Amino acid sequence: MDEFIARASQWDPGFPARIRGATAQEIQALARLTGLPLPGVYEAFLARMGHGDGDLDVGMDGTTDISAMIDYYRDSLSEDEGFPPHCIVIGTGSISSDICLEIVPTGEPRVVFTEGNKVYGLYAESLMGLLFRNAFLGFRLYTRPSYAFYASSYAALGLMNRVDEARRVILELGFEEEWFSDSICVCAERGDTAIGITQFEKQGMGVSIGSRDASELARIGEVLKKKLGLSLQKPR
Template identity: 30%
Template sequence: MSAHVKESELESLLLRVVPGLADQWQGATPDEIEQIEHLAGRPLPSFYRWFLSRMGNSMGRLAYPTLDFSAQRALACHAEKWVASEPRFLFIAYSSDEVMPLHAFYDLEAPARADALVTVRDALGNEQHDRFETFREMLAWGAFLQFRVGIMPQQCEGMITGEPAGLLSRLDPVMNRLGFTQPVPTGTYCRLYERADAAMICSSPPSADFEGSQVFTLGGGDEGTLRRILGEIATEPSLEVEVDEWTPKLG
């Protein structure tokens, strides 16, 4: 599948689930994009170019509370020598978290599907924490959590575990049988599922160490709907389901 098709699918999802996004997002200028590519010292991942062209100046309601992904912020941090240019890591988001500011970087030596791995770390370059295999999946996951799963009357979260090899490939047929579709293509460490009355996200850090587990959040109309979905998943011999929390809490 071409990068253009993937971006079209993501754009359709975002415009569908994020209210008013088409009137809110604002792209960076071509000059700003070229300046960022110059700092990277190599061609930008094509998805990042798409992101900057669509919302490099404003993400509208899709904006993260403590992460600033704007082109202006990235360029300003470089201009102020707050962050250094590196051959491998490209600074893409400034964290304003007062307790533990972990800023977002692309790992340009971990490309995937016309995109690249997103990791977070402090400004000094200490221990990094890999978050998503691609920035595309990070955006889709966040939007789906907030504007699709998060608006459901009843939600629950927990863990799906199983044999590491192909865990999600075994979950996919179960969800398909339950009438769920996948609005955007994803890789080994992330899934988005939806049907008219329910939606679910799954993810794990992009590492072979986590391939046998997926953290999930499932939303639907009521407790019964969610229990029936989880019950069907649990009937798959190679999958186990553990629920850790219900929102709102059950009586």
């Protein structure tokens, strides 16, 4: 977690001052309520960002505050409501009823969207990857002087996931992919230009581009329109 905070601080020097960690007692209380061992990466997140994630928006306009998670678990237990098996609720947001860590047999827990006791979509392949991804999109990319957002509906994409195709397009343009990219979001840079491609399961695609060179946005946009059928939604 220290490595992540150091990287995020390079992208946004004000980041460390905005995060607030939870106490060991709060983390222990949440662990007892979940009935599952908290993954080490989540414990580390809570210890540094349990009361404030510094505008990473992990909760997607909702909250990941540990106080809210403790209250949510207590309320759910009193109302005899269940959660999906092997899942730990880490956030409640506006796009999903819950955001959970899904414990898998091997590897890092996945971050998933859930509704009641059902998992219905992938948010990110790992929590650490999600933190880097959100910092890249929110601090590294969006704060560039010139910004544009391209998008396409799921129907216009042929009801297909086209992230891998989009990945190939930007790699052909000379972008270098960041290690924290996954099957949901591809983050990459080329010189003074950063790009983020996101397509959730059975959803449309959005592509954010930030650059110090405004002319780059139009050049890349033309390729996105031609290769993927995306259209410009939000220039700045």
